[in-house]
Amino acid sequence: MAGARTIAVLGGTGDQGYGLALRWVKAGEHVLIGSRVAERAEEAARNIREALGGQGTIEGRENPAAVAEADIVVVSVPFSAQATTLKTCRDSFREGQILCDLTVALASNIGGPATRMIIPPQGSAAEQAADLVPKGVKVVSAFQNVSAEALANLDEEIECDVIVCGANDAKPVIRDLIHHLPGARYVDGGPLYNSRIVESITALLIGFNIRYKVPHSGIRITGIPAA
Numbered sequence: 165m166a167g168a169r170t171i172a173v174l175g176g177t178g179d180q181g182y183g184l185a186l187r188w189v190k191a192g193e194h195v196l197i198g199s200r201v202a203e204r205a206e207e208a209a210r211n212i213r214e215a216l217g218g219q220g221t222i223e224g225r226e227n228p229a230a231v232a233e234a235d236i237v238v239v240s241v242p243f244s245a246q247a248t249t250l251k252t253c254r255d256s257f258r259e260g261q262i263l264c265d266l267t268v269a270l271a272s273n274i275g276g277p278a279t280r281m282i283i284p285p286q287g288s289a290a291e292q293a294a295d296l297v298p299k300g301v302k303v304v305s306a307f308q309n310v311s312a313e314a315l316a317n318l319d320e321e322i323e324c325d326v327i328v329c330g331a332n333d334a335k336p337v338i339r340d341l342i343h344h345l346p347g348a349r350y351v352d353g354g355p356l357y358n359s360r361i362v363e364s365i366t367a368l369l370i371g372f373n374i375r376y377k378v379p380h381s382g383i384r385i386t387g388i389p390a391a
């Protein structure tokens with residue numbers, strides 16, 4: 165139920181986390197923007213409040229403090245920053261929390277093109293995240309194929325399915341958060357292992373954006389019932 169839980173968005177000062185936080189606060193969720201620097205987090209929270217005409221409950225915190233207060237932790241940082249971010253917060257996690265990772269291991273993180281992937285030793289960024297948080301944290305991945313630009317424009321529907329991989333008991337919670345994004349649809353993507361497939365679709369979509377000169381392409385899975 166919106167408002168009854170706290171969502172921390174680590175890296176919510178950046179494009180993707182900011183867009184998700186904006187949509188969730190608009191829907192009535194309580195959101196904490198996480199950052200390495202408290203002032204940056206507070207500024208992003210202020211900007212979201214202003215964008216929503218002063219409505220909503222959103223505050224800024226340093227990343228570890230945001231994790232300590234949250235029921236759901238969303239990781240929205242570049243792949244090159246994911247391990248450091250999670251290691252910094254490791255002592256703040258507790259059993260039963262949900263970690264939703266949307267990191268994509270694009271080759272641009274190591275100076276290559278954003279249309280190609282790098283493969284982390286675990287197979288995907290999400291599986292790397294699972295290795296970096298204490299046992300008992302429920303890890304899922306989602307939102308890797310949703311465009312930040314679409315999220316930021318509140319007049320725009322999100323023309324994209326959201327594939328959720330990982331802990332089954334966390335999926336209904338993430339499905340609720342997907343329902344706050346008009347036009348987006350929840351799709352059960354199976355085990356966390358499948359995140360490697362979902363993450364690589366993002367590189368494909370970036371290629372579509374370039375070749376078709378569009379701001380943001382998305383995906384739709386056909387032949388399955390509506391979620």
Ligand SMILES: NC(=O)c1ccc[n+]([C@@H]2O[C@H](COP(=O)([O-])OP(=O)(O)OC[C@H]3O[C@@H](n4cnc5c(N)ncnc54)[C@H](OP(=O)(O)O)[C@@H]3O)[C@@H](O)[C@H]2O)c1
Pocket residue numbers: 174175176177178179180181198199200201204205240241242243244245248249266267268269270307308309310311312313366
């Ligand atoms: N942008 C999109 O359209 C999009 C779409 C789908 C998926 N994604 C994925 O979502 C994730 C976030 O994307 P984004 O575009 O929002 O990224 P971003 O704007 O480049 O960075 C997000 C935040 O991460 C933190 N950060 C950046 N570099 C860091 C470093 N070296 N060490 C620690 N923290 C660092 C910063 O927060 P502080 O400085 O405040 O700590 C920054 O505001 C990425 O994995 C991306 O692949 C993005």
